[in-house]
């Protein structure tokens with residue numbers, strides 16, 4: 001327990017090792033732009049460098065998106081994000097593997113087996129979070145189809161404990177980002193260490209905070225906050241459409257779960273239409289605070305509704321989707 005407490009702020013982490021092959025790299029900067037954690041430094045015309053900051057040796061959460069978007073296959077990655085000491089959740093099994101739905105243990109590549117898969121499976125395996133959007137608007141009819149896919153999601157007691165707010169007004173999205181960043185910036189500046197050292201004040205503060213709300217104190221989102229801040233408050237990546245998923249707190253059983261299932265119906269439907277999506281939850285906590293009460297009112301959000309997450313939607317800029325490796329969680333079969 002004492003060890004967990006000691007590790008609550010900047011726990012000991014094992015991080016993936018990324019390598020950029022300078023010979024292969026076309027210096028396009030797509031890896032830099034797409035990385036959720038600002039894990040590369042890049043200057044126009046130069047090869048990106050994998051980096052860390054703020055107490056992180058490397059800023060990488062293992063999503064594989066930089067590899068998926070790279071047009072020249074210049075990036076390789078070994079290892080896995082894991083927490084060595086402390087109580088946050090790292091990858092548990094650390095057996096990183098591409099999709100293996102046929103259970104072939106890697107004897108065939110995904111390309112060789114994809115013909116045997118259903119369209120739904122292919123969508124699930126190739127979808128990646130999209131953070132590079134074209135300026136092109138999304139037709140209203142397609143947004144309607146996405147919302148309808150959410151409406152027909154399963155929910156406990158068929159209660160459908162959700163509502164949606166669709167924002168296409170770019171000024172409103174920008175204002176939302178600006179307002180949310182005020183709180184996020186405060187949090188991440190406090191969390192991220194300037195010299196990579198653990199200060200006593202932060203150690204005590206984060207030890208207590210991590211025991212009170214472990215989900216909110218996990219180190220990973222703080223690097224995403226840094227990216228949003230460095231990239232001019234861009235929490236929504238200039239996406240033309242943002243759908244806020246609101247839960248009705250009166251819902252049967254677990255409305256957060258229902259809202260998540262509903263959101264994933266929308267994400268997979270948008271993906272099947274050739275649209276790119278990214279869940280964006282970072283601004284949800286600021287949105288729930290008194291600081292944003294006026295903005296909430298303008299969006300028509302009032303009790304018993306509360307924003308659970310949001311989805312940025314738009315046309316992808318270049319190739320985003322692709323196969324990545326994932327940890328292989330333990331499965332127990334009780335026969």
Ligand SMILES: Cc1cc2nc3c(=O)[nH]c(=O)nc-3n(C[C@H](O)[C@H](O)[C@H](O)COP(=O)(O)O)c2cc1C
Pocket residue numbers: 036061063065127128129130224278279280281282283309
């Ligand atoms: C509930 C939820 C919230 C998320 N919030 C954010 C976010 O605020 N910003 C962001 O860039 N990505 C966010 N993501 C995207 C994850 O980082 C991404 O799903 C993960 O790294 C795996 O990558 P993939 O979606 O390409 O498979 C979120 C994902 C989920 C499911």
Ligand code: SF4
Pocket residue numbers: 018034035036037038039040059060061062063064065066067
């Ligand atoms: S794997 Fe994901 S988090 Fe890591 S560097 Fe690539 S894009 Fe960034």
Ligand code: SF4
Pocket residue numbers: 020024025026027028029030031032047048069070071072073074075
């Ligand atoms: S995406 Fe690939 S080619 Fe483009 S800068 Fe990054 S490593 Fe180089």
